[in-house]
Amino acid sequence: MLSILRTIWDVFLHAFHKRVTIQYPEQKAYLAARYRGRIILARDPDGGERCVACYLCAAACPVDCIALEATEDPTGRRYPAWFRINFSRCIYCGFCEEACPTYAIQLTPDTEMSEYRRQDMVYEKEDLLVAGPGKYPGYNFWRVAGVQIGGKDKGEAEREDPPVDLRSLLP
């Protein structure tokens, strides 16, 4: 009986507690830096596209919302001809970010992407590409990869030894 009265009193005291509600459009909730929200495609520090169109993100995606087509520029550097994410399917699981070998695809703390038309939920490459390198500012895939592209020959990557001359007998 007394416990009932105490419960009533305790609940009454909640009238003077701090509200937990966030009045959304005016106030915004804090989203952590690694929150999994809207997906972006990041760029190298020198401004080139990071994505090498390896299809690993599309393969990892459990809801098949990522589609792209690979192509190559004349110097041998791979990039996606088009890149499409259907955000009305995306479940924001972050598997694409985990699968990405070049830190190109990243999830950002942004959730405000409602649209009136469903078609507007489909983002093309120009909607996804951002100006900066995202979460990994110093990283440049083509500078550490031992692949020959325009402006960077074999053996010129970071921490890469020059190629061995197979025809020379010298050590």
Place this chain on the structure above:
Amino acid sequence: MTRLLSPHPIWALLGILFFALNIAAFLIWYERRLLALWQDRYGPNRVGPFGLLQPLADAVKMFFKEDWVPPFADRWPFIGAPAIVAATVLLGFAVVPFTSGIVITDLDIGLLFFLAMSSLGVYSVVIGGWASNNKYALLGGMRAAAQMLSYEVFMGLAVMGTVILAGSFSLGDIVAAQQRTIWYVVPQFLGFVLFLIAGAAETRRLPFDLPEAESELVAGFHSEYSGMKFGLFFVGEYLGVTLISCLITVLFLGGWGGPGLPGLVWFLIKMFGFISFFILLRAALPRPRFDQLMAWGWKLMLPLALANLLVTGAVVLAVH
């Protein structure tokens, strides 16, 4: 001024009808705001200033809902049941004296009339539950019948103490007697508590909402109801809360009596205090099991009410 304070019965009737129905609608907003207050939230605060137009938005929504009668239901009782609860509760307002002048009819047996009307309200629930032809609705209706029966008994007995003290069944006389002596919450404190509990059970409010216990019975007796028919059950419940709060005010807290302010203001302050308390009960207490509810009613409340009646009668007899 005197005409305003003691209007013609027709005007009193229209005024009270207008007042009661608007209070019932306003309570939808008030209850949600208060529950939110006690759960560290804000509640509806977007529609209009402080969310005050929320009941209007709810009503518009409810009118646009499909008004569906299930093909397996017993059609006419199903349609009629929601009207009964609203009608009986509104009839109950007929005997409530808001001030010395504002009362529709001050019957000699006003208190009995109120008890009769609040008992008739159970027909609505039972008929609605039966006519729905749905096992959950039927279970809800059965529970309502059993609950109302057992809580009606000591509800009537609990107020008999005030009747003995005032020497009249007329609600106006009871208030007048309190103004001559003392508010009956003091000499009849036990009766006051019993009536408060019985009132919560009578209006099927939490924690006594077993007829519609949503965790077990979907929505109990109104499982099959939609649109404005559901809305009428809803309004009936809020009208019931208002009526019980009015009755507690009249029987135990001296009605419109109070220093300084006009009588009607005092009445409304006391009434809203009790409405808020009923909402606080809802916020604070869990629902008991059905057998616990029954055991409480018959084994604890009824003996207490009888003892209260016996002691009150003996004291009054000894004094005279």
